[in-house]
Amino acid sequence: MNEKRSQIAITGANGFVGRNLIKFLNHNKVSIISLTRSKHLSLKYETNVRYSDLDQKNLISKLKNCNALVHLIGQGTQSVDATYDDVNIELTKTIVKLCKNAKIRKIVYISGFGVSKSTTFGYFISKFKAEQEIIKSGLDYTILRASYIVGNNDPLTKNLNKQIKNDSVTIPGSGSYRLQPISVDDVTKVILASTTSKQFSNKIVDLVGPQTVTFENFVRRFTKKQAKIKKVDLEEAYHTALNQPKNAIYGLDDLNILVGDFVGSHKKLERLCGFKLTPLKKIL
Ligand SMILES: NC(=O)c1ccc[n+]([C@@H]2O[C@H](COP(=O)([O-])OP(=O)(O)OC[C@H]3O[C@@H](n4cnc5c(N)ncnc54)[C@H](OP(=O)(O)O)[C@@H]3O)[C@@H](O)[C@H]2O)c1
Incomplete structure (x- = not known):
């Protein structure tokens, strides 16, 4: 992957996935336009665009040479100031409009693993509605329904390290x-494959690893006996998440996703991307 590829726009570029994606694309000499609300240090093949409003007109011309946009804006906890509707749905509508105005034909979106039409869980409902906005847009799309994405400083790793x-x-x-x-x-x-390969065109794909693991097993393997492990009653965990959210180790929707026990098959993903996914023992 040495030749310079076409240009990819990234929203949510300061986030965990965004930072890792930029590093990877830059390493492969892919030209990047990163969109951020706050300060961001650019890498060699990256141009950073700071914005205060995704509706602002000058963004269109800055994105006009991009052939794909990777939409990584999202949140998994809501507040009175930023609800799931505001961020996960409304900003997706804005991004779709931006793609059309800038004539970007491909959009890649990270949704959640477990999202479905029949869900009753607020976070998943917002992700489902965001997916629908993308699907009905007429843009070429790849929707990746992600399980826990782990790597240096991912939110779960950060949480466990803080506890350790x-x-x-x-x-x-x-x-x-x-x-x-x-x-x-x-x-x-x-x-990257989703932005270039026809195989990923207009598809929803589960973004899951090759193995399932119980949360207890995951925690034990992660902790490596560096700290004691304490089980707390689920009712107590939910009670703290609801009544003292600032002190809660696991937020309300973290608990919903964990207890949801969402597992599936990685086979379709492996078939589409053409490489073997990293085994759990290498991740942990
Ligand atoms: N990480 C996972 O395991 C996982 C699993 C399933 C799905 N996902 C989805 O994958 C996407 C990327 O995840 P991530 O782990 O990189 O998340 P992250 O670290 O929380 O980053 C999210 C990004 O969204 C931006 N953002 C949030 N609210 C915004 C707003 N109101 N206006 C503009 N930008 C806003 C943030 O911008 P600032 O940096 O400016 O705050 C941040 O860059 C998200 O949609 C997430 O729901 C992630």
Whole structure:
């Protein structure tokens, strides 16, 4: 992957996936336009565009040479000031409009693993509605429904490391619910492939790792006996998340996703991307 490829725009570029994606694209000499609200240090093949409003007119001309946009703006906790509707749905509508105005024909979006039409979970409803905005836009799309993306400084790793520093890691409930972590390095490769390969055209693909693991097993392997492990009653964990959100180790929607026990198959992803996904023992 040495030749210079066409230009890719990235929203949510300061986030965990965004930072890793930019590093990967830059390493492969792909030209990048990163869109951020706050300060951002650009890499060699990157041009950063700071904005205060995604509707602002000058963004259109800055994006006019991009052939794809990777939409990484999203949030997994809502507040009175920033609801799921505001961020996950409304900003997706704005991004779709921006793609059309700048004549960017391809959009890649990271949705959530477990999202479906029948969901009753607010976060998943917002992701489902964002997906629908993208699908009905007429743009060529790839929607990647992600399980836990893990790598240096991902939110789950940060949370567990903080707990290890305090010598005690909490497992809500039994810990027997499962997750299917995927390496951020695999995710960045899949995103690049989605922008270039027809195989990913107009598809929804589960972005899951090759193995499932119970949360307890994940925590034990991650912690490597550096801290004691404490199980807390699930009702207590939910009670703290609802009544003292600032003190909660796991937020309300973190708990919903964990206990949701969302697992699936990585086979379609491996078939489309043409490489073997990183095994769990290499991720942990
Ligand atoms: N990480 C995972 O395991 C995982 C799993 C499933 C789905 N996803 C989805 O993947 C995408 C990227 O995830 P991530 O882990 O990189 O998330 P992240 O680290 O939280 O980054 C999210 C980005 O969204 C931007 N953002 C949030 N609210 C915004 C607003 N109101 N206006 C403009 N920008 C806003 C943030 O910008 P600032 O930096 O300026 O605050 C940040 O750059 C998200 O849609 C997330 O829901 C991630």
